[in-house]
Amino acid sequence: MLSLYRVFGLTVASELTLTGLPAGSGAPDITVRLGTVPSHLPNPRGRGVLFEALPGAYLLRVDDTARFLARDGCEVTVAPSASADPRRLQTLLLGAVFTALLHQRGSLVLHASGLAGPNGAVLVAGHSGAGKSTIAAELASRGYEVIGDDAAVIVVGDGDELMVQPGLPQLNLWKDAATHLGLDDATAQVALPEIDKYIVSQPFAFVRGPHRLAAICVIELGTGDEVVSEELADSERFSVLKEQTRQFRVMNALGTNSSHFQLASRVAAQVPIVRIVRPLRHEARQQVGDIVAALLG
Amino acid sequence: MGRIVWLASYPKSGNTWVRAVLTNYLIDGAAPASINDLVGRIASDRRLFDDLTGVEASDLTAAETASYRAEAYRLLAQEHDGLLYLKIHDATASGSVRLIPDDVTAAAIYIARNPLDVAVSLASHLDCPIDEAVARICDGLTLAEPRGALRMQIEQRVLSWGAHVRSWLDDQTFPVHCVRYEDMVEHPHDAFRGIVEATGQPVDEQRLSRAIDRSTFRSLQTQEESSGFAERLSARSRFFRSGRSGQWQEALQPAQVRRVVGTHSAEMQRFGYVSEVR
Amino acid sequence: MINRDSVVVRSSRLMSADVGNAVVVLHLERSAYFDFDATGADVWRRLEFPVRVSALVDTLVGKYDVTREICQRDVLAFLQDAFDQDMVQMATDESASADSATQGR
Numbered sequence: 001m002l003s004l005y006r007v008f009g010l011t012v013a014s015e016l017t018l019t020g021l022p023a024g025s026g027a028p029d030i031t032v033r034l035g036t037v038p039s040h041l042p043n044p045r046g047r048g049v050l051f052e053a054l055p056g057a058y059l060l061r062v063d064d065t066a067r068f069l070a071r072d073g074c075e076v077t078v079a080p081s082a083s084a085d086p087r088r089l090q091t092l093l094l095g096a097v098f099t100a101l102l103h104q105r106g107s108l109v110l111h112a113s114g115l116a117g118p119n120g121a122v123l124v125a126g127h128s129g130a131g132k133s134t135i136a137a138e139l140a141s142r143g144y145e146v147i148g149d150d151a152a153v154i155v156v157g158d159g160d161e162l163m164v165q166p167g168l169p170q171l172n173l174w175k176d177a178a179t180h181l182g183l184d185d186a187t188a189q190v191a192l193p194e195i196d197k198y199i200v201s202q203p204f205a206f207v208r209g210p211h212r213l214a215a216i217c218v219i220e221l222g223t224g225d226e227v228v229s230e231e232l233a234d235s236e237r238f239s240v241l242k243e244q245t246r247q248f249r250v251m252n253a254l255g256t257n258s259s260h261f262q263l264a265s266r267v268a269a270q271v272p273i274v275r276i277v278r279p280l281r282h283e284a285r286q287q288v289g290d291i292v293a294a295l296l297g
Numbered sequence: 298m299g300r301i302v303w304l305a306s307y308p309k310s311g312n313t314w315v316r317a318v319l320t321n322y323l324i325d326g327a328a329p330a331s332i333n334d335l336v337g338r339i340a341s342d343r344r345l346f347d348d349l350t351g352v353e354a355s356d357l358t359a360a361e362t363a364s365y366r367a368e369a370y371r372l373l374a375q376e377h378d379g380l381l382y383l384k385i386h387d388a389t390a391s392g393s394v395r396l397i398p399d400d401v402t403a404a405a406i407y408i409a410r411n412p413l414d415v416a417v418s419l420a421s422h423l424d425c426p427i428d429e430a431v432a433r434i435c436d437g438l439t440l441a442e443p444r445g446a447l448r449m450q451i452e453q454r455v456l457s458w459g460a461h462v463r464s465w466l467d468d469q470t471f472p473v474h475c476v477r478y479e480d481m482v483e484h485p486h487d488a489f490r491g492i493v494e495a496t497g498q499p500v501d502e503q504r505l506s507r508a509i510d511r512s513t514f515r516s517l518q519t520q521e522e523s524s525g526f527a528e529r530l531s532a533r534s535r536f537f538r539s540g541r542s543g544q545w546q547e548a549l550q551p552a553q554v555r556r557v558v559g560t561h562s563a564e565m566q567r568f569g570y571v572s573e574v575r
Numbered sequence: 576m577i578n579r580d581s582v583v584v585r586s587s588r589l590m591s592a593d594v595g596n597a598v599v600v601l602h603l604e605r606s607a608y609f610d611f612d613a614t615g616a617d618v619w620r621r622l623e624f625p626v627r628v629s630a631l632v633d634t635l636v637g638k639y640d641v642t643r644e645i646c647q648r649d650v651l652a653f654l655q656d657a658f659d660q661d662m663v664q665m666a667t668d669e670s671a672s673a674d675s676a677t678q679g680r
Contacts, residue, residue: 048348048349048350048369048372049369049372050351050365051352060351092352092356095352095356127343127344127449128344128347128353128354128355128449129447129448174445174446176445176446179445192356192358194358195355195356195357196443197355221449234596234597234612235594235597235610237595237597238594238597238599239599239608239610242608247348247351248348249349249351252606257601257603257606261590261601262590262592265592265594268592268599269592269593269594269595
């Protein structure tokens with residue numbers, strides 16, 4: 001029994017029930033079925049603790065939850081274990097597995113949240129703990145539409161423009177950030193048991209379609225007391241995008257370096273990239289938010 | 298196929314200093330190595346884990362994260378040529394889960410410092426009262442615990458000072474070379490020579506002298522002032538405070554001293570710290 | 576060994592892209608990334624088509640404030656290093672001794 005959903009600009013037909021995604025229609029781009037998945041790939045080109053990959057195939061094994069096999073950018077087979085938590089299945093599927101699929105499809109997938117404003121889409125990138133989601137929530141509270149949290153998908157649109165696709169319509173907030181926004185267990189859904197993370201969709205507005213990529217911000221932690229921002233020098237732009245690519249090791253093992261290079265170098269050449277350095281101890285929501293808001297227009 | 302040399306220590310015991318000397322020894326360049334480019338990346342670095350695992354630690358429970366760490370380090374070693382230095386504050390196991398992949402470990406360098414001095418330094422580093430630092434050293438310390446927010450590093454179960462010593466020194470399949478911070482201060486050349494030898498490299502005495510000179514407290518502190526030091530937890534406390542040993546005598550109350558010595562007398566004796574307390 | 580009479584060109588197993596004044600390069604087979612900025616980028620751009628080293632040096636001496644000796648020494652070192660990393664290869668086309676000026680780069 002397949003249900004249709006829409007995410008990342010793709011129509012997904014899935015045997016697994018997915019929550020919180022808008023309904024899709026038409027011919028599916030991605031099909032997710034339940035089935036058997038091998039424990040290993042033959043001769044993987046690369047691997048990590050939980051995955052193996054080679055051109056056209058990505059295998060993810062998370063004990064107690066599931067094995068996933070993603071093929072050719074369009075098919076996923078899921079073999080859940082008996083005790084699999086459905087929230088965990090969804091997080092892994094739409095997270096690690098879809099990142100691999102998107103790499104296979106030649107998209108640029110960045111570790112970034114995205115907001116949309118009059119100037120277009122502005123991405124807020126950074127390593128885990130830098131504060132992307134917090135800043136996204138700050139801007140969402142100011143009325144900007146949210147494109148996604150934690151994963152930003154960049155493609156070349158029909159008009160040969162760089163576009164950001166709509167991601168999952170939710171923000172992943174840790175307890176402090178959720179509390180700061182006045183959210184609690186009643187309004188925010190716990191992401192996973194034992195993890196202090198919440199999935200929040202109210203009261204924010206989420207985009208429905210792709211937006212033209214206007215700028216990228218990268219949040220870094222610094223040892224000073226001030227918030228400092230500067231545009232990146234030409235020589236840093238590509239390497240920062242490479243660093244902010246989600247699951248770079250996976251992309252490497254899939255052998256899609258050339259499409260990644262083409263798109264990332266184009267983004268590096270054409271899109272303003274701003275480094276925002278914030279103090280270690282203080283998330284500086286207001287100030288960092290102001291810098292991003294100025295780019296959003 | 299590389300092998301790991303663990304630079305293991307309780308926090309505030311001189312680990313960074315050892316990293317600085319090792320880096321300067323290995324590079325032996327015209328200028329001192331930058332404080333942000335030292336060998337010995339911290340094993341609890343979140344990005345390191347996320348990259349090697351393929352699933353972000355923030356989507357995993359603490360128990361799951363711990364269970365994947367040994368394999369992550371094994372992969373890292375397999376893709377490295379030669380010796381791979383990793384800094385680590387964790388005890389060797391988190392609960393019953395071993396964090397250290399023995400099969401790809403060459404050795405551990407265990408850097409010990411008098412826990413009385415560690416307490417003083419830790420209070421400054423964590424920006425907490427000395428009583429709290431003493432309590433953590435005696436009851437058990439956890440670093441980067443996610444309390445309401447995601448931390449830049451993965452949670453590290455450091456345990457009490459004594460339990461940490463036992464976890465690293467007892468019954469290892471790989472050689473563990475112990476060095477005392479106090480010996481690094483009093484007899485640096487001998488202390489650091491022992492460290493370099495323990496990594497299996499031949500020691501060039503002059504090269505070692507140069508490396509030690511480039512890693513003095515003054516030079517590390519100056520670098521921290523001008524370029525900041527990426528590992529610092531709090532912008533208000535400086536990482537390299539004074540580097541002296543014996544500062545506990547001015548900073549600790551008798552009750553605090555009694556508590557630390559009472560809890561850890563056996564391990565303190567192993568390192569010759571007990572006879573110094575009167 | 577690369578010398579001043581060698582005709583060199585970028586390896587065919589590369590992708591190269593301009594990012595402002597910098598150049599980024601991906602070696603496809605090795606999945607290795609490189610980047611150049613300023614002078615390095617300028618030299619790299621001139622290696623898109625086969626060029627004789629002596630002609631390359633001529634052009635650079637004309638453009639930059641450097642003696643021929645130093646320029647040739649640095650260019651040869653750069654090219655040898657690039658050759659050893661399979662970034663640059665010897666062109667078999669001897670007739671491609673065109674100086675960089677006619678390439679319009």
